[in-house]
Amino acid sequence: MTPEKxxxxxxxxxxxxxxxxxxxxxxxxxxxxxxxVYTGCNIENAAFGPTICAERTAVFKAVSEGQRxxxxxxxxxxxxxxxxxxxxxPCGVCRQVLREFCADDFxxxxxxxxxxxRTILLKELLPESFRAxxxxxR
Numbered sequence: 001m002t003p004e005k006x007x008x009x010x011x012x013x014x015x016x017x018x019x020x021x022x023x024x025x026x027x028x029x030x031x032x033x034x035x036x037v038y039t040g041c042n043i044e045n046a047a048f049g050p051t052i053c054a055e056r057t058a059v060f061k062a063v064s065e066g067q068r069x070x071x072x073x074x075x076x077x078x079x080x081x082x083x084x085x086x087x088x089x090p091c092g093v094c095r096q097v098l099r100e101f102c103a104d105d106f107x108x109x110x111x112x113x114x115x116x117x118r119t120i121l122l123k124e125l126l127p128e129s130f131r132a133x134x135x136x137x138r
Contacts, residue, residue, distance in 0.1 A: 001031055003109045003117040006074035011084070011114055013039035013054065019080055020044060026077035026088060028054035030062055033069035038062040042077075055094035059101065070102050074109040074117075084114045095126040 006029045014027025019042055026042040040057025052060075055075060062070070077088030087110040090098065098106065104123035111117050123129075 001035070001037070003072070003074065003107075003119065004115070006031055006037070006072060006109055007076060007111045007114060007117055009037055009039055010054075010074040010076045013041050013058075014076055015041075017041040017054070017080060018043045021046070021048070023080050024077060025080040026054040026075065028058045028076075029074045030055075030058040031071045031073065032062060032067045033071050034067075036062075036067070038065075038067070053091060053094050055090045056097050059094075059097055063101070068101060070098075070106065072107045072109060073098065074111070076111055076114065084111060087112050087118065089120070089125060092126075095122070096130065098122055099126055099129045100132060 009029035010027040014025050017025035019025050021044045028040045030038045038058045038061045040054045042054045044051045075088055076084050078084045102122055106122040107119050109117050109119055
């Protein structure tokens, strides 16, 4: 699947965002190693703590269905009801969740306008990351 197609799927997922508090709608499309795609959107909550990001929604959906190997993720975001006008990289929590399942060279696709794509690797987004193997090697 092309990065552009994955961006399109993330844009479609963004339309499902529930963001009455921030007004910032995010969509993600996670490509699994087997070619299956899981999408997610951000879902806010009045208590704020239970809010979940689009990237984690997609990852948790995939993992809950047995997926453990991922090829790429596309993330788009911006003010709800408006066109995408800037890149929307994953937050720190989402970066750590991606690192749980993905290698340093895992590509994250970002788009400023929904058409052009910039690729950034997970190791660039989360350098010197905390990894499962560090925790498990006690």
